[in-house]
Every structure is written in structure tokens, then in C-alpha cells.
Amino acid sequence: MTYATDARLSAVTGLSAALVAGGAALVSAATGGWQPEPALAAAWGLAFTGYVVVFVLHAEVLVPRPLLPDQVAAVLLLVAGLAVWFLAPDINWMATLFVITAASWASVVPTRAVVAVVAVQSAAVAAGMVLIGADGAGVVGATGAFASFQAFAVVVVGSAERESAARAVSDRAHAELRAAHEELRSTHAELRAATALLSAASRDAERLRIARDLHDGVGHQLTALALELEIAGHRATGDGAPHVARAREIAKDLLGEVRATVSALRDEPQRLEQTLRELLGRLPGVQVHLAVDVPEPPDQEAALVLVRAAQEVATNTLRHAAADRLDVVVSQDDDGALTLRAHDDGRGVPAVVPGHGLQGMAERVRAVGGHVAVDSAPGAGFSVTVHLPARARDHGAVGVREEVVT
Known part of the structure; x- marks a missing residue:
């Protein structure tokens, strides 16, 4: 699962929680459980709608990319959530928005800022409970419960962020390793190519060296031998004359073979x-x-x-x-x-x-x-x-x- 998929699932979960809480408030108003003044109901509806709109524009639920900067969206969610709470603190489940806000802040701001937001929203829960006349146990219970929920959401989001960061680092490392492996393979092929070409060049150079050695060494010596035998053939008499002539012919043939070998060595291509x-x-x-x-x-x-x-x-x-x-x-x-x-x-x-x-x-x-x-x-x-x-x-x-x- 990718980081984008994780973020989208988290956003859908947060939006669903906000809509369920808002839907429960509407059901309560329709059944007579919550009977606000028209002006108060309109203000509450505006604040709740603003909260949902900001969340949607930033969380990539219905839009392909965030349309609000992270910090701006976080502040607007905090303000809208506080407005929804204080306009109707008797709908105490609406404090669920504070959990969503804390989770949103945890993904865009440093830890100190998140702790401050949790503290502010927890104080708001306590103040709201006092405003509706809750006793001390009710104030402490609601404040402690929603503070715990916020802390849990922050921890979960932080863990998910760290896991996603570690996964991204791991993916980059694997990608770099694959790239290094491919580069090593291609470099190995290039090295083999260079070796093959160098080997061919070395064989050519060795062949030319042998040709030069034959020409400069054996060839010159055979040439000198042929000349000496030519002179000896003119001076030889008696039974030795045929042997000198035969030796001269052998020397000439051998010299011809050496010259042919040198020519072949020089001309032989790869x-x-x-x-x-x-x-x-x-x-x-x-x-x-x-x-x-x-x-x-x-x-x-x-x-x-x-x-x-x-x-x-x-x-x-x-x-x-x-x-x-x-x-x-x-x-x-x-x-x-x-x-x-x-x-x-x-x-x-x-x-x-x-x-x-x-x-x-x-x-x-x-x-x-x-x-x-x-x-x-x-x-x-x-x-x-x-x-x-x-x-x-x-x-x-x-x-x-x-x-x-x-």
C-alpha cells in the first residue's frame, strides 16, 4: 500500500466521522432532542459546513490535490471546530471534530504545535461542559475521554507518518540498488567489450611483432646465407659443387617461405x-x-x-x-x-x-x-x-x- 493510498483512507475515515457526527446532530434536531434557536442553528450549520468544506479541500478526498496550504487548512479546521463546539456544547459528541482536527494537525506541524492544539481543544471541551452545567465528574470524564482520543489519533498518525517515511526511504534504497545493479551489468558488458577489442588489438600487435622479427632476424640471416652460398657455388669444384648448389636452392626456398609467412602475418585481419x-x-x-x-x-x-x-x-x-x-x-x-x-x-x-x-x-x-x-x-x-x-x-x-x- 502506498503513502497516497494510506493518506486517502485516513481522509475518508476522518470525513466519515465528521459526517456521522453532523448527521446525528441533524437527527437529534429533527426528533426534538436538540431545539436551538433558528439563528443559532444557522450559525452552527454554517460552522459545520465550513469545517467539512475545508477538510475536503485539503484532504484529497474529492479533489486530485490539496487546494489549501497545510498550515492554513489546519488553522481553519481548528477555528471551525471550536465554533461548532461552542455554538452547541450540549451536543457533546461533536467533540469528535477535535479528534479529527488533532489528527490533521499531526500530519502537517511539529509535535509541540500538536500538543498545544490538543491542550486547547481539551480546555474547550471542559469549558463547553461547564457552560451546559455539567458536574465535576462529567467535566473531567468528557475532557479526559476526548483528550485521550486526540492523543490516540495523534500517535496513530505519527506512527503512520514515520512508517511511510521509512517505507519511502526503503523504496528509494531499493530503487538505487536496482539502478546500481543495472549499471553494474552494463558496465560489465562494456568491460567485456573493451577486453574483446583490446584482445583483438593485442593479437594484431603480436602478429605484427612476429612478422617484424621474422623479417628482420630470420629473413636477413637467410638472405646473407643465400648470398654466401651463391659465392660458394661459383668457387666450389669437384664433388662439393652439387651440394653447395643444392644448399643454395634450399636457402632460396626457405627465404621465400619466410617472406610469404611475413606477408601473411602482416595482411591477416581480425x-x-x-x-x-x-x-x-x-x-x-x-x-x-x-x-x-x-x-x-x-x-x-x-x-x-x-x-x-x-x-x-x-x-x-x-x-x-x-x-x-x-x-x-x-x-x-x-x-x-x-x-x-x-x-x-x-x-x-x-x-x-x-x-x-x-x-x-x-x-x-x-x-x-x-x-x-x-x-x-x-x-x-x-x-x-x-x-x-x-x-x-x-x-x-x-x-x-x-x-x-x-
Whole structure:
């Protein structure tokens, strides 16, 4: 139950008590139990009506929000309640209004002010009982009873206020904890993405280092060996000449193989499927199904754009989708164009408002001549389609590979 619901129930209860007390006074007047002068009856009715109107305007019973400031409403209730009491103290159950007033004050003013109001209204009960000629026992009994009722109402309202405040603090703490959890999930995904990209960059750097070492070390030594064997071949005579010639040919072949290996190492690009699998693997709380049907390796500029797009999709899924599954499919058509399609089974949104992440993705895609399409609906998840035009490089197609990676 929310604080607004608690407040509305309390307001309905207070209004019902006031109307029951006022209705009982009207019944008493109709049956002859209370026979005031017309002017007194009119004044009493005006005061009681004013009390009810002020209560309704402030307590959100019939209005969507309070139409009177808290302090102003509290003072008007006190004045109207005292007027109703002193205009007809012989209707002693109308002191019920003092209980309602005390409860209203307890929710809007400090404790000291509430204690003062209870004291004033209790004194008014005593004065009213004296005015109608009640004996000492009657004065003390009525004063003590209604003072106790007021104190009980104040304690109940105070406890409800403290409980509501504690509940609000707890709700805020839970909301902050959920937000921190979601942030941790998305940060974890971003860290994995950064790790995957760093790993790819590290592999590229290591591959280039090996290529340089082969070229600068083994390649140079083999070149020198081939030259020495060339010279030896011109000077060798007798049975040793064929062996020197054969060694020279072996050195040349080995040098050619080293050069081919260096060239392959320098030219070998990062494979898209491997990077995507490292990027999307083990997303916390989300099962990822990845399918890649592209020639390997693809154009490296396009591959980087697709990897960045997949990273943004994963981050958005963790932060906003509340999804259990994410499907990512990368394909290439006959013209060589690459397409990434991603869809989660999350809550979706009625209207897509691109944030900085989606805008950055669209900018990167447009920079290589492609375009991005997003689609979502409440309960239908979120879909992203990235289409990149054909590039100059062309490789043989491979079969589709699909498996659950988380």
C-alpha cells in the first residue's frame, strides 16, 4: 500500500466521522432532542459546513490535490471546530471534530504545535461542559475521554507518518540498488567489450611483432646465407659443387617461405565471428544466440563498425530492455553488403527516442555509407538493423555457424 493510498483512507475515515457526527446532530434536531434557536442553528450549520468544506479541500478526498496550504487548512479546521463546539456544547459528541482536527494537525506541524492544539481543544471541551452545567465528574470524564482520543489519533498518525517515511526511504534504497545493479551489468558488458577489442588489438600487435622479427632476424640471416652460398657455388669444384648448389636452392626456398609467412602475418585481419563471440559471450542475465554467415575475414572497416554496433546493442539490452534473450545475426547478401540484425525479448517501448549510444552508432554507420533502423513496441522487445554497403574486398562465403554463447 502506498503513502497516497494510506493518506486517502485516513481522509475518508476522518470525513466519515465528521459526517456521522453532523448527521446525528441533524437527527437529534429533527426528533426534538436538540431545539436551538433558528439563528443559532444557522450559525452552527454554517460552522459545520465550513469545517467539512475545508477538510475536503485539503484532504484529497474529492479533489486530485490539496487546494489549501497545510498550515492554513489546519488553522481553519481548528477555528471551525471550536465554533461548532461552542455554538452547541450540549451536543457533546461533536467533540469528535477535535479528534479529527488533532489528527490533521499531526500530519502537517511539529509535535509541540500538536500538543498545544490538543491542550486547547481539551480546555474547550471542559469549558463547553461547564457552560451546559455539567458536574465535576462529567467535566473531567468528557475532557479526559476526548483528550485521550486526540492523543490516540495523534500517535496513530505519527506512527503512520514515520512508517511511510521509512517505507519511502526503503523504496528509494531499493530503487538505487536496482539502478546500481543495472549499471553494474552494463558496465560489465562494456568491460567485456573493451577486453574483446583490446584482445583483438593485442593479437594484431603480436602478429605484427612476429612478422617484424621474422623479417628482420630470420629473413636477413637467410638472405646473407643465400648470398654466401651463391659465392660458394661459383668457387666450389669437384664433388662439393652439387651440394653447395643444392644448399643454395634450399636457402632460396626457405627465404621465400619466410617472406610469404611475413606477408601473411602482416595482411591477416581480425576475424569478425571470433571478436563478436568474445564480445557477446556471457552477458550477465541474458542468453545470447549469435549466428554469423559472412566471408572471413570481412572488410576491416566494416567489421569494426559491426563490432561497435553489437557492443551498443548489448549495452542497451542490459540497461533498458529487462530481456532474457538476445538474438544477433550477421549476414552478407550476394552483392557483398553486410547486415547485422539484433532483437531482444525485453519490454520494448512505445516510441524509440535515440540516445547518445544509438546516435553514435548511426554516425559510425553513415560514415561508411550504411544506415541503421530501429523498431520497438511495448511487450515486443527492441530490434536494431545495421546495413553496410558492399566494399571492394570479396571473399568466398562460408556456412552459417550458430550456437548459444551464454
